[in-house]
Amino acid sequence: MISLRGLVKEFPGGVRAIDDLDLEIADGEFLALLGPSGCGKTTLLRTIAGLETPTAGRVGIGGRDVTALPPGRRDVAMVFQDYALFPHMDVAANIAYPLRVKRVGRAERRARAAATADRLDLSGLLDRRPAQLSGGQQQRVALARAIACRPRAFLFDEPLSNLDARLRLTARTFLKRLQRELGVTTVFVTHDQGEALALADRVAVMSGGRLAQVGTPAEVFQRPLTTFVAAFIGATPMNLLPGRAEGGALLVAGARLTPPGPARDLPDGTPVTYGVRPEYADLSYEPREDGLPGRVGVVENMGTALLVTLEPAGGGDGPLVQVVVPEEDGEPAPGTPAWAVPRASRALVYRDGR
Ligand code: ATP
Numbered sequence: 125m126i127s128l129r130g131l132v133k134e135f136p137g138g139v140r141a142i143d144d145l146d147l148e149i150a151d152g153e154f155l156a157l158l159g160p161s162g163c164g165k166t167t168l169l170r171t172i173a174g175l176e177t178p179t180a181g182r183v184g185i186g187g188r189d190v191t192a193l194p195p196g197r198r199d200v201a202m203v204f205q206d207y208a209l210f211p212h213m214d215v216a217a218n219i220a221y222p223l224r225v226k227r228v229g230r231a232e233r234r235a236r237a238a239a240t241a242d243r244l245d246l247s248g249l250l251d252r253r254p255a256q257l258s259g260g261q262q263q264r265v266a267l268a269r270a271i272a273c274r275p276r277a278f279l280f281d282e283p284l285s286n287l288d289a290r291l292r293l294t295a296r297t298f299l300k301r302l303q304r305e306l307g308v309t310t311v312f313v314t315h316d317q318g319e320a321l322a323l324a325d326r327v328a329v330m331s332g333g334r335l336a337q338v339g340t341p342a343e344v345f346q347r348p349l350t351t352f353v354a355a356f357i358g359a360t361p362m363n364l365l366p367g368r369a370e371g372g373a374l375l376v377a378g379a380r381l382t383p384p385g386p387a388r389d390l391p392d393g394t395p396v397t398y399g400v401r402p403e404y405a406d407l408s409y410e411p412r413e414d415g416l417p418g419r420v421g422v423v424e425n426m427g428t429a430l431l432v433t434l435e436p437a438g439g440g441d442g443p444l445v446q447v448v449v450p451e452e453d454g455e456p457a458p459g460t461p462a463w464a465v466p467r468a469s470r471a472l473v474y475r476d477g478r
Pocket residue numbers: 135136139140141159160161162163164165166167168315
């Protein structure tokens with residue numbers, strides 16, 4: 125449905141915001157574009173919308189090459205972070221505006237705006253101005269405006285980032301339900317990994333204008349292809365520890381660990397990065413050969429669980445290791461000797477970051 129081929133966007137001054145990118149987004153798919161600040165997410169979205177002209181490559185929408193078409197002829201609706209509502213127009217006029225631009229007749233305009241407003245629970249607010257609405261209501265107006273013109277694709281640029289934490293969760297669920305119902309292909313830019321995992325059918329993780337990984341939320345969470353993706357995805361960052369292979373095991377920070385499947389055959393001495401999520405390690409207060417030794421440092425209460433940070437046992441500057449333990453196990457006292465025992469089947473091994 126949306127097809128990007130060999131896409132390059134260079135800004136004056138030599139910044140390569142998009143660096144030879146290929147991506148196919150299926151009809152009806154919800155794709156989240158995720159990555160750190162400056163990785164090129166917004167530029168990519170704007171290039172799909174036609175607000176930026178690519179330096180090289182092609183943009184296809186619905187099987188048609190739209191690279192040379194202006195935004196108005198691409199049949200996509202973009203929803204911005206600040207909603208970009210017209211302050212002098214009421215809600216009804218804001219929703220109907222793109223229909224007016226498309227020269228849809230007055231009666232049909234009204235009917236479609238009213239039906240869309242009804243669907244988004246805005247019927248009582250049609251004669252208000254944007255300044256008289258809450259953040260969540262403004263967001264729904266921006267959505268209604270995008271939906272009313274029945275586009276072939278929605279392009280969202282961090283549409284939830286101006287909402288407070290609680291409203292953000294409600295709006296997220298609402299958005300996902302709406303997208304399911306409408307079945308419209310959606311590209312959603314965010315730098316919030318939790319939001320990307322929760323919303324998307326597939327997540328595209330960007331780094332430096334390129335795609336680091338494209339996969340389902342489960343794939344990017346459970347099998348990140350690089351240490352960059354591993355460190356970026358997850359509510360608590362993955363433990364990534366230097367180590368080396370020896371005799372079919374991995375020597376990591378004073379522990380002898382069982383390698384997951386394919387890493388069993390590494391030649392002795394091979395340097396590796398060993399990765400395990402804090403959720404996939406257990407805490408032992410008895411010495412374990414297969415446990416990373418340390419002392420309890422900071423303990424953070426996450427509600428139903430505790431995030432325990434182990435500091436190097438000898439007080440040296442070895443790596444910190446984090447473990448998530450159930451809240452009912454009780455809070456360990458700082459300084460208590462402890463061992464973080466990774467579940468081998470959940471561990472990941474990288475060589476040269478891959
Ligand atoms: P953020 O999450 O901070 O919004 P982003 O991933 O959306 O970041 P972009 O806004 O796409 O990143 O920017 C990608 C790179 O291109 C950055 O290095 C940025 O400084 C640069 N850039 C963006 N727009 C322009 C411009 N109009 N002129 C020059 N450089 C630009």
